[in-house]
Amino acid sequence: MLPVLSGLLFALWFLFVYLLFAKEKGSGFWQRSKMKIKFPQSFNLEGYQEEANSIGWKVSQQELMVILIVVGAITLAVSVIINNPFIIVAGLFIGFYLPRFLLKKKRHSLRLSLISKLTDPLRMLISRIPDQQNVTRAIEVTRNETGEEAIRKLFDGYLQDVGLGCSVRDALINMGRKVNLRKFDTFIDNLIQAHYDGFTREAIKALDKAVEAIEFDLRAIEKVKEQSTRNKKKLYSTLAVSWMFPPLLSMVSTTTGKNIYLDTLLGKILIFSYVVVSIYVYVRGEEYLSLNLDEL
Secondary structure, rough: OOHHHHHHHHHHHHHHHHHHHOOOOOOHHHHHHHOOHHHHHHHOOOHHHHHHHOOOOOOOOHHHHHHHHHHHHHHHHHHOOOOOOOOHHHHHHHHHHHHHHHHHHHHHHHHHOOOOOOOHHHHHHHHHHHHOOOOOHHHHHHHHHHHOOHHHHHHHHHHHHHHHHOOOHHHHHHHHHHHHHHHHHHHHHHHHHHHHHOHHHHHHHHHHHHHHHHHHHHHHHHHHHHHHHHHHHHHHHHHHHHOOOOHHHHEEEEEEEEOOOOHHHHHHHHEEEEHHHHHHHHHHHHHHHOOOHHHH
């Protein structure tokens, strides 16, 4: 029964891969039957791609499909090797959730990287304001002088908004939304006020204090990151230790000639439960232990 089931699973997987890459207007059977199977749309890959591009992560639908295919192939191979078809169910769960998880991790990483690089360019911007006496010109000069790509893109967005006819106030507010940091919003508010009321000594001092507040948050972020890293290591170590029990218990099995985890239905279900719970613990651990930037 196992060889038949394995062959059927492989056949279904190769059919899935073929349909995934099949053109919408193909030839032969698919054209005659007028079947239009759009697996990328079924997995919402286009939506994931658009969301990824919106946060600055350049990824194509083809690359996302390759990730899903690799995950499916690995889970299928593991399922056949350990003689456990239930693993296919776990693979389907991973395939549907993985793009969303990767997108969330990438968004968090890019945003944290942007926030960590803010203070030096903002100091440069403040130092250029007295000479330029113009927010847009000061931002343009700072953009040309900074080497951080993320900051250059942030300032480019502001300059593009102004070039399209937005007011300085609206363009600055839009820039603040992209960073989405409360202390940076305070800096933007002070900059808007200075733009309309004049770049006085008090205005420059208020901008300096806003940058100092951002620096204070960054120091707190570093401490939380270190603690989070330690906690994650403990969590992953616990997961690794838990996966030592199945092989250890298999060696002390009293069932002659059988591995309780590979050759019995109850063992297969238990291994499947191990996989599902491990995935759940990893995902929830990442969410709980990672720094919540939305609270900053």
